[in-house]
Amino acid sequence: MEWGIALVGFGNVAQGLARIITRKKDDLIRRYGFVPVVNAIVTGSKGTIWDPSGLDLEAVLRSLDERGDFSAVSASSASLDRILDDPRIGVVVDTTPTNLVTGEPGLSLIRRAIRSGKHVISSSKGPVSVALPELMALAASHGVAYRFEGALLSGTPSINLAMEAMAGCDVVKVQGIVNGTTNYILSRMEEGLNYSDALTEAQELGYAETDPSGDVDGWDAAVKAQIIATVIMGEPIALSQVKREGISKVSLEDVRSALSRGKRIKLVAQVERKDGVLEASVAPLELPLDHPLAGVMGATNAITYGTDNLRDVTIVGPGAGREETGQAILADLLAIVRERGLNLGRRTA
Incomplete structure (x- = not known):
């Protein structure tokens, strides 16, 4: 046809x-x-x-x-x-x-x-x-x-994964690395670059725009948290309801300190229903190294769905590309x- x-x-x-x-x-x-x-x-x-x-x-x-x-x-x-x-x-x-x-x-x-x-x-x-x-x-x-x-x-399949392949599951919590630009910057900081140099490199590689605020200030990730809440969690929310913090204040010392304590800083979009109330946020979090999102490096995206029937399901894949x-x-x-x-x-x- x-x-x-x-x-x-x-x-x-x-x-x-x-x-x-x-x-x-x-x-x-x-x-x-x-x-x-x-x-x-x-x-x-x-x-x-x-x-x-x-x-x-x-x-x-x-x-x-x-x-x-x-x-x-x-x-x-x-x-x-x-x-x-x-x-x-x-x-x-x-x-x-x-x-x-x-x-x-x-x-x-x-x-x-x-x-x-x-x-x-x-x-x-x-x-x-x-x-x-x-x-x-x-x-x-x-x-x-x-x-x-x-x-x-x-x-990377994410909406279709939750809505179709996991049909019948209740998704109770979602955590995601949903912005490849910030994940690249944080990965390079872990390798020794300071924030400014890592951002400049991301811009030179085409990962970050000339005005990178949409990425580094968390706006892109906040919109995606809103989509997760509205589509996957079934509760439409306004972008203003997503608590938002970017990575511009994360220093090289912060990254090194987290690693010394067995943790890794990631910009995480999180949507969770607690006591019947939906909470959505974007913020740099220190994740234990055994967390499914902690090992996701470079300009890569990942999302973890916390469900009733399957417990945690994580998918990792490219966040950009033709x-x-x-x-x-x-x-x-x-x-x-x-x-x-x-x-x-x-x-x-």
């Missing part, structure tokens, strides 16, 4: 998805009976390309690599309204940059797409943070899905295929 896809935003995440689809298209057909066809790519800086019969993704990626734009691609242009009105488009993938205060531009796009009867997959944290209950209700009222696996741990986050989009896409009862064929190994 063919299902048309519109990619809104074509940065690292969408390019990663395009590369996976290009490389694994035959496998997706064989294993899932599903033919992903990208009909449109919408960008703010490079324009829009559209082909009702499906874009040649290899040509798109080659043109982007060689020319920095879509000029070598044989395709038409189209407005976003025309794309959303096209019945061949079944799903809209939003990978636009996000504003954590307003949720834009993804929030308006997601609303428009859902009202047009399209399933939506997004890697943007802003819309989830600002308007998740509204968007879930809107999607339900229009009979479509809204999924956002990549918003929590990028490519194809890594593209995989989260693909996983959501295949989940929608399964949920909607499309013809999957027989899945083989």
Whole structure:
């Protein structure tokens, strides 16, 4: 079965998805009976390309690599309204940059797409943070899905793990290293760098932005704690309800002192229900070296779910990367295929 896809935003995440689809298209057909066809790519800086019969993704990626734009691609242009009105488009993938205060531009796009009867997959944290209950209700009222696996741990399965693979479990506590930038900085401080030098190195490697406050002040992790509370613990909370402390005050001496006592400092997002009250926080914590999160080093993410049926379950994996986050989009896409009862064929190994 063919299902048309519109990619809104074509940065690292969408390019990663395009590369996976290009490389694994035959496998997706064989294993899932599903033919992903990208009909449109919408960008703010490079324009829009559209082909009702499906874009040649290899040509798109080659043109982007060689020319920095879509000029070598044989395709038409189209407005976003025309794309959303096209019945061949079944799903809209939003990978636009996000504003954590307003949720834009993804929030308006997601609303428009859902009202047009399209399933939506997004890697943007802003819309989830600002308007998740509204968007879930809107999607339900229009009979479509809204999924956002990549918003929590990028490519490492976390939301789907808790909500689907651990269905039937009560999650009573969640602890996570959910920001790879701060984990990299703390790891390098453990190796002897002071905070300032470790931050500069993270910026040079592309882990941290020129303005790193979103990471080092704990904002990114706080949004993810909010997502954990709302989605996994089932209690919608505002970002302002997450107690937040970053790592900018952690010194090299603090790191060394913790190690001397058999502990390791990690920036931990924690959500826990105590006596019926949900508490969410982000703070640098000293974890015993035998804690499942203590050994997670570098620009890596991890999350530990404390449950009733399975006790503690921990997953560790990449928190960034083109194809890594593209995989989260693909996983959501295949989940929608399964949920909607499309013809999957027989899945083989």
